[in-house]
Amino acid sequence: MGVEFGLLGPVEAWDSEGAPLPLGAPRNREVLGRLLIARNRVVPVGRLVADLWGDEPPAAAIGAVRTFVAALRRALEPGRPPRQPSRLLVTDGPGYVLRAGREAVDAWRFEDSATRAVAAPPHAAVALWDEALARWRGPVLADFPDAAWAAAEQARLEALRLDAVERRADALLATGAARDAVADLRAHVAAHPGREDGWVLLATALDRSGRRGEALESLRHARVALTDRPAGGHGPGPALARLEARILSGTSGSGAELAGVADGVWGRASAAWERSVPARSRARLHATAGLLRDLAVTGADGLEEAREHRRELVAAAETTGDDELAARIIGSYDVPALWTRADDPADAGELSRAAARAVARLGPGGPPTLRARLLSVVAVESRGDAAADAPLPRAADSPAAEPWRLRAERAAEEAVRIARSLADPAVLAFALNGAFMQSFATCGSAARRAAIGGELARLAAGHEIPGHEVLGRLIRLQACAGLGDLDAADAEAEEIDRLAHRNERPLAGVFTSWYQALRICETDGWAAARPRYEEVLGTTANCGMPGLTGGAGALVALIPVMRGEALPDPDDFARVDAGPYRPWLHPLLLAGAGATEQARQALAVVPRPPHDLLQEALWCVLARAAATVGHVPVLRRARDELAAAAGESAGAGSGLVSFGPVAQHIRAADRALEDRDRPGDRPGQR
Structure with a gap:
């Protein structure tokens, strides 16, 4: 307008x-x-x-x-x-x-210019960064500096501006215009002395401008500024030391020279490694563990390769007879994990047991950092029912203690306790990942997960652990969606996409794309969301996470059924692979086909839903089937399990699908139970 x-x-x-x-x-x-x-x-x-x-x-x-x-x-x-x-x-x-x-x-035009600048070659990027930064007239919402409602947006946009200043300087260096970058970088570090990247860029620009002494002096100022940061700072990082060594040796090079270095370094370094490090050495085991950890976050292919080779690496480490070496290899794989159904449950269960064996061999007197890492592996890999060593309890039975679940929950609690005492942010981030995976003991845990995700995101952001910052925000996105706070979930999704792009975490986009489909469904209804779901099913089918995508089509097909009051048409599911969700979907499909007795028999033996992101959704599915065919034990159990989640949306905490308010499903169960208890009911159905 x-x-x-x-x-x-x-x-x-x-x-x-x-x-x-x-x-x-x-x-x-x-x-x-x-x-x-x-x-x-x-x-x-x-x-x-x-x-x-x-x-x-x-x-x-x-x-x-x-x-x-x-x-x-x-x-x-x-x-x-x-x-x-x-x-x-x-x-x-x-x-x-x-x-x-x-x-x-x-502000939005600034963000769009910045997005284009990130993807542009250096000369074009400088112009785009100039365009983006020219939009700033002062502090964000400058006339409301103390408004609580403005604080989050002010902090977010200011962080983007500081990043833009540094990226513009980086682009100038890449074009050879080091002198042009110096003045702006001096002002930048003077205003923001805690920005280590700013100091590195300033020293680099000074050195490439022929001002070596000033470059070294700026590095000395940087150390003082970074050491004197308020509580929460961690002093200068390794980047300053590496740059100082390059400047002193005279090998810091020009922007154009540095841009081409990485292309040849990998090949030469890997060849030198092959020549220098003996085969079957412990050094190779350690290096391979680090390589697999990095490979797992590169995308679908890397994740699949890392998952397959990790099992082999752990087996090789255990055969060395060196308990501490095996423990370090097992505990080194701290790749952020979000989805609560393992991609390979049998493999995850074995890894969990290997970590538990390593903990036992080290004993309580073992290195606490290593113990915390191993316990975190137990907690993360025991997600859902991956560590089950006995048949799952039936949904029709009363709740009972499950030893494998108690072990995993205790492992998560102890890992967090040890990590807090160590004050090691990387270890605590891993332990919080395990705490998240074991936060599903009961339905209705979205608020607890939101708190875990918030702590993890703050910890990771403050200590520059980008993978776990993305994880913490993804956990919060899921939890906020489950609680119905879509504005907060939207903000997390936006920041996740920005962080994922900057830190090359492509798999994060799988979850934000699913969330966008869920959000359309929540605000505009199933008809509007259906095309988006069809798109996201296609684009994420081969994302390397079968634990996420297996059976996802069946969950999507259930959305219009569970958000309404009708039963499913079995023909609509004839070509849909229910995958791991078949046991809980099968009774409802039988009920929809009119096979009442078969549905009752299926409900009598169906296991309780896994303790994971979809447990509320699956209890709602069982409640609908049980109410339809009059299976009171499962209906009462489902109603009792769902009671703690009355304020949440069924399944929305997964970030994938929503079956509507849990309270609506509870009311339907209550009506069915009241109908069953009226005089004249058939005695065999009580």
């Missing part, structure tokens, strides 16, 4: 000629800023009241918000005829939404 908005500085709006629009009082600007950071999502009136006035709003707060909105509408659309609805600031359900395209908001 020709209106442009500004967040990168004071809140502003301009007409199609670039003239400022008269937004009026500060409260009007505050409402506009709050709606803009919602990014085309509805902000309920109650949320606006809470954000503007805090815990004690005045009695007339809602009326005041409506007044602010009316004033904004007049300012933003001065030519709109009376009584014609606004097309820009729209009333939608319980609140308001500002309909703005990405090209209309300076």
Whole structure:
């Protein structure tokens, strides 16, 4: 509509000629800023009241918000005829939404320019970074520096700006324009002395400008600045030492020279390794473990290769007879793990048992770091029922202790306890991954998982462990989706995609693409989401994670069934592979086919759903089948299990599918149980 908005500085709006629009009082600007950071999502009136006035709003707060909105509408659309609805600031359900395209908001245009710059060659990248940074007029939402509602967006965009400054300087160095980068980098590190990358870039630019002494002096300043950081800093990293060594040796090189170095280093280094390191040596075992850990995050092919060769490597380490060596090999694989069904359950179970054996051999007096890592392996690899050493209990039976689950839960708890005492962020990140995998003892654990994910993301961000920061945010995305907080989940998805792109974590996009389909389903319904689900099923079928994709088509096919009240048409599932979910889907399909007695027999022997991200969804499936055919034991058990998740959406905590509010399924179970208990029921069905 020709209106442009500004967040990168004071809140502003301009007409199609670039003239400022008269937004009026500060409260009007505050409402506009709050709606803009919602990014085309509805902000309920109650949320606006809470954000503007805090815990004690005045009695007339809602009326005041409506007044602010009316004033904004007049300012933003001065030519709109009376009584014609606004097309820009729209009333939608319980609140308001500002309909703005990405090209209309300076912050969003900044992000888009930055995205293009990252993928561009150096000369083009410099121009794009200049374009992106030119959009900044001052601090984000500068007229509301202390507003709690603005804090997260201010921090996020400021982090992107600092990254843009450093990436622009990096691009300048790559073009050979080192002198042009120096002045901006001096200002950058003066304002942000805790940015190690900034110091490295400044010293590099000075050195390449022929100012070697100044480069070395800047590195000395960097060490002081990084050592004096407030609590939470970790002093200078290895990058400073490596750069100083290159400068002193005179081998720091030009941007063009450095750009071509990596192409040949790998081949020469690997050839030297083959010549220098004896076959079957312990050094090869250690190096192979590190290689597999890095390989696992490169994409589908790397993940599959790493999974297959890891088993062989662990077996080789155990045959050496060196217990500590075997323990270190087993405990070194701290690859972030999100999906709670193992890709190869038998393999995962064996790895869990190998880690448990290593813990036992080391004994309680073994190195605590190694013990924490091994216990984390036990917790992570025991996800779901991978470590089960006995038949799974039946869903029709009363809950009972399962020894293999208790062992895994205790391993997770002890790993976290040891890691906290060590104050080692990498070990704690691994232990929190195990704690997440063992956080499914009961239904309704989304709030606990949100807390774990939040701690993991903060820990990893503060200590530059990008893989685990992505993991922590993915855990939060799932948990927020399960709790129905889609705005928070959206924010996590956006940050995950940014981090994954920057740190080359392509598999993270598998989960955010599934979440986008789930979100469409939650907000726009199954009909709108169906094409997106068909797309995501196709694009992620070969992502290297069969534990995630196996049977996913059946889960998607269940969405319209479980979000309604009907039974499935078995013909709709005739060509769908239910994969690992077949035991829990089978009774419902039998009920849908009218095979009541067969469905009851299947319910009598079906195992309880796995303790994983889909346990609420599968209990809902069993409850629907049991209510239909009158299998009261399974119906009561399902209802009892689901009670703790009454405030969640069934399955949405997986980030894949949602079967609607758990409370709705509980009410259906209650109605079925009441019907069964009325006089005149058939006695055999109680």
